[in-house]
Amino acid sequence: MATDDGMRLAYYIVLLVVIGGAMLFELSGRGGKALRQLVLWVVIFAGAAFAAELWMNDGLGGRQTITSEGRIEIPASRDGHFHLTARLNGTDVRFIVDTGASSIALGPADARRIGIDPDDLAYVGSAMTANGQVQTAPVTIDELAIGDIVDRNVRAWVIDGELDGSLLGMSYLRTFARVSFENDLLVLER
Incomplete structure (x- = not known):
């Protein structure tokens, strides 16, 4: 437990x-x-x-479930988003699953929590967000784990600005064989 x-x-x-x-x-x-x-x-x-x-916490049982077959079920939260918790470099990070985001976007606070100092990064890219254009810095996450599913050397971007939380975008979602919606449930399968 x-x-x-x-x-x-x-x-x-x-x-x-x-x-x-x-x-x-x-x-x-x-x-x-x-x-x-x-x-x-x-x-x-x-x-x-x-x-x-x-x-x-969206009521009892409102959190993601992971089966031994590599199926992840994420219920919609009260805000209508799908929140997924992954373990990055040994630290739990709560993501909003965002099919509109092209890649993994880490907020500065989450980057710091997993051992990446946002102040020491080269912000060489840019991205358009709901709040306008922001500068981005490429990083590599040593380990990203969701239950028994473990990926190493995962590319991501750290956002230079006010990003409250982090986004799990399509670059990572594409690693699943199936991404589907079943009513208010997001299903990811490998």
Whole structure:
């Protein structure tokens, strides 16, 4: 189990214990009115935190799944995009799958997280984005892994500008034998 999944599971267990304990406490009528109201507010806060967690992560089960046959299923998120998490040089990076992007485009923050210093790059290219033209620098990602699918020496571009996150474009999507949409599910197969 991944560390994030373990932490999330622990969070849900603690939340369940807090809510369950508060309900038992309230229903048993023990404690003073002020203490019962305090417990009620803790439960309300915990419930709001739980709802926010579900909203931010597109609900339970809203993440990509990877089968042993090399099939990746990515559900559409609330914003209508398909978000895929890949491991670049040992670090998880969350991408927007973008069939309109010609290649992999790393935002400066993601580049820095995987060991590439955006300040030391030669921005020799340019690209047109929704926010206008930006300068780009070619880089090579030593290792890009999605589950058991591992690619080495993957070409990408670092964007010099305000790119919040990173884009997984056609240069990488073309490495799959099949890219298809099944209702609100993006399927990638090798």
